[in-house]
Structure formats: C-alpha cells, structure tokens
Amino acid sequence: MSYELHYWPGIPGRGEFVRLALEAAGAPYIDVARESVTRGRGLPAMMQLLQDRQARHPPLAPPFLKDGDFVIAQTSAILQYLAPTLKLVGRNEQSRSWTLQIQLTIADMVSEAHDTHHPVGVGLHYEEQLPEALRRATGFCRERLPKYLHWFEHIVAHNPAGPRHLVAGKLSYADLSLFQLIEGLRYAFPRATAQVLAGTPHIVALHERVSELPRVAAYLASPRRLGFNEQGIFRRYPELDIV
Amino acid sequence: MSYELHYWPGIPGRGEFVRLALEAAGAPYIDVARESVTRGRGLPAMMQLLQDRQARHPPLAPPFLKDGDFVIAQTSAILQYLAPTLKLVGRNEQSRSWTLQIQLTIADMVSEAHDTHHPVGVGLHYEEQLPEALRRATGFCRERLPKYLHWFEHIVAHNPAGPRHLVAGKLSYADLSLFQLIEGLRYAFPRATAQVLAGTPHIVALHERVSELPRVAAYLASPRRLGFNEQGIFRRYPELDIV
Numbered sequence: 001m002s003y004e005l006h007y008w009p010g011i012p013g014r015g016e017f018v019r020l021a022l023e024a025a026g027a028p029y030i031d032v033a034r035e036s037v038t039r040g041r042g043l044p045a046m047m048q049l050l051q052d053r054q055a056r057h058p059p060l061a062p063p064f065l066k067d068g069d070f071v072i073a074q075t076s077a078i079l080q081y082l083a084p085t086l087k088l089v090g091r092n093e094q095s096r097s098w099t100l101q102i103q104l105t106i107a108d109m110v111s112e113a114h115d116t117h118h119p120v121g122v123g124l125h126y127e128e129q130l131p132e133a134l135r136r137a138t139g140f141c142r143e144r145l146p147k148y149l150h151w152f153e154h155i156v157a158h159n160p161a162g163p164r165h166l167v168a169g170k171l172s173y174a175d176l177s178l179f180q181l182i183e184g185l186r187y188a189f190p191r192a193t194a195q196v197l198a199g200t201p202h203i204v205a206l207h208e209r210v211s212e213l214p215r216v217a218a219y220l221a222s223p224r225r226l227g228f229n230e231q232g233i234f235r236r237y238p239e240l241d242i243v
Numbered sequence: 244m245s246y247e248l249h250y251w252p253g254i255p256g257r258g259e260f261v262r263l264a265l266e267a268a269g270a271p272y273i274d275v276a277r278e279s280v281t282r283g284r285g286l287p288a289m290m291q292l293l294q295d296r297q298a299r300h301p302p303l304a305p306p307f308l309k310d311g312d313f314v315i316a317q318t319s320a321i322l323q324y325l326a327p328t329l330k331l332v333g334r335n336e337q338s339r340s341w342t343l344q345i346q347l348t349i350a351d352m353v354s355e356a357h358d359t360h361h362p363v364g365v366g367l368h369y370e371e372q373l374p375e376a377l378r379r380a381t382g383f384c385r386e387r388l389p390k391y392l393h394w395f396e397h398i399v400a401h402n403p404a405g406p407r408h409l410v411a412g413k414l415s416y417a418d419l420s421l422f423q424l425i426e427g428l429r430y431a432f433p434r435a436t437a438q439v440l441a442g443t444p445h446i447v448a449l450h451e452r453v454s455e456l457p458r459v460a461a462y463l464a465s466p467r468r469l470g471f472n473e474q475g476i477f478r479r480y481p482e483l484d485i486v
Contacts, residue, residue, distance in 0.1 A: 060394050072340050074347040081340040097324040104317040119362045120375050121382040132363050132375050139364040151303050
C-alpha cells in the first residue's frame, strides 16, 4: 500500500524533507494535494483531513502522512516514524535519538531561515515587516548561519565511521535533510551561504554525494521536484542576503 | 547510575521539560549546572562539555543529557530517548510517534511564546524591539494561543481511552509537557490564557491532575523547582498580554 503525503502544493517547504526520504528509499507514495481533484485528491482532500472534527490524531498543520489508518504530522516525527521501515536510520535507540537530534537542529535552522522574512508575524506580508526583516536577517547571516553550519561540519568531520555521513557509515534521513537545508540556504542567501560553505568542505561534499544517489538524482531531474519560490520558507530576497 | 541534566541555571526554560520527566518518574539525576563549582560541577562543567572540540555528539545548545557516555540534546529528542526507560510513553511505534508529534507541537508553541518578546533577534534586548514585540504578541494572543490550545483540547477530548491523558490511558511525557506549557502561558499571558482556557475544560483538568501526582507535587513544592522570570522563555510583560 502507498503512503499518502499531504502538503501544500506549489512549495517544497517542510513537506520536501518527507518527500526526499520517500524518494531516496524508493517507497510508493501519493502526493495527495498535488494530484487531480477529479480523482478525489488534490487540495480539497488534504483540507478535508485537516478540518475533520472527529479525527483522533488531527494534524495541526501540514505536512502529514497517512499510513493506512495511522496519521502522523510534524516533519521530524514523520521521519522518525518512517525511517526504520525505509532503512534510513540505524537500529539501536542511541542511533535513532542522535539522528533525531540532528533533524531537530535542521528544523530549528529552517524555522530561523523562515523568520528572516516574517519576524513580526506569519499573518502579515513580507512588505509589512521589511525593516524588521533586515535586522533579523543580519543576525541570521552573520551569527546563526555560521554557527549551525560549523556544527554540522563538526559532526561530519568527527563521525567515527568517517565523513561520508552524519550518522555512522550509512545514509540516514538526516543526510537527506541536510542536503535540502543547504539547497534552501543557497537559494535564499547565496552570498552569505557561499562564504560559510567555503570553510565547511565536509558538508559540501556530503551535499554533492546525496545529489548523486541514483534515486535522488532521478527525483531531482523529475517534475515531482518543486523549485523554491517566494511563497515558501526559503525566499530569495537579495536585500536579506547579508555578508 | 544517575543521569546528568545540563541546562542554564536560574531559568526553567526548555530544561524544565526534561527535569519534569525525570522527577515524575523518580529517576536519579544530577542537575549539573545548578550544583556547586567546588565539586567539579556548576556552570563551568556544562560549558566545558558544550565547548569540547573533540566531542562526537556535541550539543549545539542546552538542554542536554548525559547517560553514561551517551550525550543527547534537543528537548524532544531527549524525551523520546528517555521515555521508554522512564515508562513515560507507550510501547508501540505509533504510540511513540504520536507522543513525539504532540511534544513537537508543544515545542513549536514554546518557541512562538519566546518570539513574542524577541521577534527581531535573540542578540538584541527586549527593549530594543518593543514595537515589534507588541505586533507579534497581538498575533500570538489572538490567533496562535487559541489555535494551539483548542488543538490540545480536541485530542484530549477525542482520546479513545478517555480524557484523562493525551495519549492512551497512561501518563506520558506529553502530559507533563502540556502541564508546563500551561504553567508558562498562565505566567506570561495571564489574561489571554484565562480567556482561552475558559473554553478548554479537559486540558485545565489534565493540568490539575498532573500537578497532583505525588512525585510531581513533591517536586513542585521543593527548592528544585525554579520559578519563571524575565530571563527565560515565558516572561511577564503585561503589555504583551493582549486580550
């Protein structure tokens, strides 16, 4: 049976972290909200689940995943749930927890990248909070970006199994998520990101290797892969790319 | 052997979610940064671990937990790691994932509560971002606070095992965390929170029950329990308590 992935169509957003794991594992899935409404799918199908007043495990927000009758939301919880079946995490508890820790750190950085263009509130437009966005982006590009990326570099460089992966000697969902994080940062903050990545060769090489995995490469070249745009989390506003 | 909990002394912050789980389970632990420097503990011991350039699993930030040689950070990952041993989560994968999903939603709300007083950047003081804080707090109190609390109310009310717990018929770390979230919201936004809680009787009752658990009640009455203050995540700035 196919998994059902539910996420906003039109942006990669947080859904892309789940999509990448499913694609890299070759798992069958239906990208519900991007399918045709005439087949009973599309955005209305997602909204119906989101607004189901009788649901036992209602998602507060997309992305969420349906696995038979089981519904699970929150990107990191979805990945933690899927990973053993998709063979994208080690078997023991410590390995699973360490992978989750890395994923949650990636999620924190994603949220901070989002907040550069929406510091005052998600209910307001970017144009209504431009001076605040500039102040927030300054701190993000000058302090947070180097702090996070050097941390990822450190753990790859200190991996006892070698620097090919974040955790042990095997691909995990954290590698896929780090790939996507770097993609987003390069899109949104090309100059600031390039400056930091010049000093973090291990994660640059890891990003490159992930993009060359056969299933990932095929996915990236397919129409299933969505590009970044100015409706999503990572937005290219040149004034926020502060070096 | 005792667990070692490492977190900033003087604020409950995110460390309190881990501390509550350890206390509720009666697990032995050392609250490292709050102990005496003369015994080789205290803040310097925490900073030494944070700044260890050779660490395999360095934490990016507190809280982090040491279990023998294993170091784990990120509040939700720590709880996910500890919970089976502390018997604060169900045994099957779906139950663990659903509990994690709730915890991550609590963590999102904690971050949003923090951002009301620091919308523009954590590197700046509250007084440097007061107009932005007022705008952000308006959205938080009027939209986010009801949205989140009604979601928790829904899942307690729709728990097939009854409304005594968030997950199944047994105390989980999510119940403890929801207790702490409500404590923080009542401290920081007393009027806005009271208004919403008037319509969410199940989570009010759950909060009350958690506070009366014998180990939790003993902990709350002890000097180990830290009060909220204006250095932490939940701060009482009356101008941000918008109804």
